[in-house]
Structures are given as C-alpha cells and as structure tokens.
Ligand SMILES: CC(=O)[C@@H](O)[C@H](O)COP(=O)(O)O
C-alpha cells in the first residue's frame with residue numbers, strides 16, 4: 380500500500396492572492412485528513428510565495444493535536460533558516476531538495492556523489508531529532524546514485540516524477556520515464572532504502588506509475604490533486620451560491 384501525503388502549496392498560493400484568510404491552509408488540511416489522507420506535505424520557499432512559516436507552525440499544531448497518526452512532511456533546501464524551522468516544528472519526515480531560491484519549482488534531484496559529504500552532515504543533524512530523512516532523487520539515478528544516497532545515512536529517497544508527469548499525451552516517452560523510475564526504485568529497495576515519489580503526479584498518470592513502480596511507500600501530490608478538487612468542487616460551489624441568490 381502506498382500512502383498519500385497531500386501537498387498544500389497550491390492552496391497557500393491561492394490564499395496569498397488576497398490579504399484574506401481563505402482558502403484556509405489548516406482548514407483544507409482538516410478536509411484532506413478527514414477524507415483519508417495519510418499526511419500533509421509542505422515545501423516552504425524562502426520568498427513565502429505559497430506556504431508561509433506561520434502555516435508550518437499552524438499545520439504542525441493541528442496535526443499534533445487533532446491527527447496524531449498523520450505524518451507531517453516538510454520539504455526544502457537545508458539552509459540555516461530551513462534547519463531552524465525543522466528544529467522548531469520537528470516533523471516526522473524531512474525531504475531535502477537541492478533547490479535554488481530562484482527556482483520556479485523543484486526540477487532535479489541531488490548529486491549524491493558530488494554532495495555526499497554535505498548531505499551526510501545534514502542527515503546526521505536531522506536524525507538527532509528522530510526524524511526520517513528523505514532525499515530528492517533523479518529518476519535515472521540508478522544503482523550508483525542510490526548507493527551514494529544510502530551512504531549519507533538517509534532512510535528514504537523521493538523519486539522526482541516531474542519528467543514523467545510532463546509526458547502527458549506522449550505514451551512512448553512516458554513509458555521510457557517509467558522504466559527509469561522503476562529501475563531506480565528497484566535499485567533503492569534492493570539496498571534497503573525506502574522509496575517515496577512525487578511531482579506532477581495526477582489521477583491520470585498515477586495508475587500506470589503504480590503498476591510500473593512497485594514498493595513506493597508514499598506519494599506526495601499537490602498541483603494535480605488541487606486541480607482535481609477544483610473540478611469536482613466547482614459545481615457544488617455554484618449550486619451553493621445560486622441557492623443564496625434565488
Ligand atoms: C519537491 C517537489 O517535488 C515539489 O513538488 C515541491 O514540493 C513542489 O514545490 P512547488 O509547489 O513550490 O512547485
């Protein structure tokens with residue numbers, strides 16, 4: 380069974396269009412947890428363009444007090460600010476991503492061979508707090524890449540599924556991406572690394588991913604799931620507004 384962690388970045392981005400408190404990030408967190416999600420993912424970025432530091436504290440309190448079984452997964456580049464936030468909030472999982480602050484979104488995994496020493500020191504620091512550490516991993520990292528990832532001491536890698544997600548409408552390229560993802564996942568599992576996955580997974584591309592890449596512990600999904608929520612929720616919202624107007 381693969382667990383679902385819902386990424387609330389997109390909800391926060393919508394909230395930030397106005398100086399108003401809706402959609403409420405913690406309110407939507409309650410909805411997704413009540414609907415059966417296993418946890419919440421956030422990727423606070425230095426410019427706070429979506430998730431704000433205050434959201435991280437509020438979500439942490441909500442999950443601790445109301446959903447103690449839930450996993451809080453915080454993603455980001457291990458800057459001093461990020462590591463301080465992790466110390467304060469102590470989430471169950473930290474996913475380290477090699478983001479530059481100027482990046483529009485995450486678009487590659489770690490260079491495990493080149494940055495092994497740096498990652499090892501950060502992983503050791505994070506594990507003092509008894510948190511699971513997951514490292515963002517290119518889909519074609521292969522056995523060499525995941526072996527170097529394991530040497531850092533991290534318990535998991537998160538497969539970057541963005542290139543697969545970008546193959547919508549192109550089944551041939553999608554199949555090639557799935558082969559790379561499956562090989563890297565199998566290599567990771569074979570050396571005792573657990574495997575997460577995420578980025579641009581959707582209702583459409585998830586079934587083929589599930590079939591091709593067995594053994595994934597957790598997927599984190601935000602953009603596609605939020606788009607789906609708008610699609611299924613808009614009709615009900617229009618009916619509710621019409622009920623007031625008529
Ligand atoms: C780590 C990762 O894959 C990303 O999906 C990330 O969490 C999304 O970040 P943005 O929402 O800022 O694009």
Ligand SMILES: NCC(=O)COP(=O)(O)O
Nearest residue numbers: 386577578579599601602
């Ligand atoms: N860790 C990946 C993740 O949270 C995916 O986010 P999204 O691409 O589905 O928005």
